[in-house]
Amino acid sequence: MSGPLVLGIETSCDETGIGIVRGRTLLSNTIASSMDEHARYGGVVPEVAARAHLEALQPSIERALDEAQVRLDDLDAVAVTSGPGLAGALMVGVGAAKGLAVSLGKPLYAVNHLVGHIAADILDADAPPLEYPTIALLVSGGHTSLLHVRDLTTDVELLGETVDDAAGEAFDKVARILGLPYPGGPQIDRAAADGDPKAIRFPRGLSKASDLVKHRYDFSFSGLKTAVARWIERAEAEGVEVPVADVAASFREAVVDVLATKALAACADLGVPRLLLGGGVIANRRLREVVIERAEAAGVSVRIPPLSLCTDNGAMIAALAAELIMSGRGPSTFAFGADSTLPVTEIQVSPA
Amino acid sequence: MILAVDTSLGTAVAVTGLDGRVVAEASSPDPLGHAEVIGDLLARVARPGIAYAVAGMGPGPFTGLRIGIAAARAFALGRGIPVVPVPSHYAAALAALDDGIEGTFAIVTDARRREIAVSVFDGTDADGIPNLVQPTRLEKQGTPLEVPVIETGRLSAADLARVAARAIAAGRTLADGEPLYLRSPDVVQPGAPKRVSG
């Protein structure tokens, strides 16, 4: 086991993630989620998330150190997510990371959350090394992004992203329309189990020829959500009992279809036979099935990190910083803050 | 020594002796940008021999307030020292008392949304700590207060450390771990989904 010992702090959404890695070896992936507190609101409430981060940080760091069997003095560096994400939530992590780094006199690396999702893959000890270039599809409740990764630490390009709701958000909102609890992803999945994915043809956002000119790799899920709501209202107006299973399955199919189609289009257009998946929505089994099946047909190999590393976590932040260190990059200055719209090209924030 | 951190208004950090004597101080009056400046300010005052980390617990705008508390807690964790939470208004009250104010008075800070945060003090107690006689509360801006008002736009971390020093000497705790939010998160329970058909 070699490489720098790094503690990563991730607070961009509703998970307080503390991870510890030594080089590419995962030592701890501690996650405290405030999801239950958001359930009654039907979605992540930024202020609730930020309050929960403040409470969870210290015990989470202690738990991670315990699990990794290391002491803070042993660390080579501290890493933190600077963005993108919820500003108020990010700032809790930034404040803690700076306090910790100054206290210990250790270097601090401020990194990009989305690139962190890609870095999660290198912590998978059972997988062969990550090959470049690769297309990466990152899908969660906070983001839906398609990336062209030529090198993890130096060259990541945004191909497209959602222009409105994130895919995970769409699941939450449609779940609400169907009267299902939060979070929507697993609920829709359960409801869709006996449904026919072809029962209703819901629209595929930004997939018409006219849209593809400007938005070939962009996503839109807001129209889909409205289409589902309208379909249900019409059924109710006609006095028909809403076939929840069919609606859920058809909605999910529309989301999955767009995600898989655009990701594989990017692979084909750019001649990249590799696709990496990340983000919490990857937990959706139907999404994985469809992507794997279509990728196989297209001759594209698919990599999926373990699901515990797909959802937001601190280990991926630590892993990205460890890669930066191993490639000879110096620490960030303390001048950075939280950047809720940090572009993916900024892999390390505020390098010296 | 004591390190004090407060981000309830601007960003202020200080290191003092256990007797309250100032060793080092650094601050930024900017009511925003706490996340950007906290690291450099801390680095300017941090040194070996700090035995307590004091966190100013507000009241203050939540987003900024949390940054200082998070930094103070993490600093304490890094050094293996205890965190001492102190309500931020105590620092302003101690400064006012040092300036010779007598009788009952109110420390007032901006709470945004046309509200103010009000803490009413009266002298110091036996431990030399400002005597809070009414719990900190929110009032509409312009609400007449019955006592002399000290409007505070800047907070001294050194004063916060001095309050903490007296609390430590007396073995007292002036705040619990929760920031003085004074407001619930601004959210409403979702009702039935809105109709979308026209």
Ligand SMILES: [Zn+2]
């Ligand atoms: Zn994420």
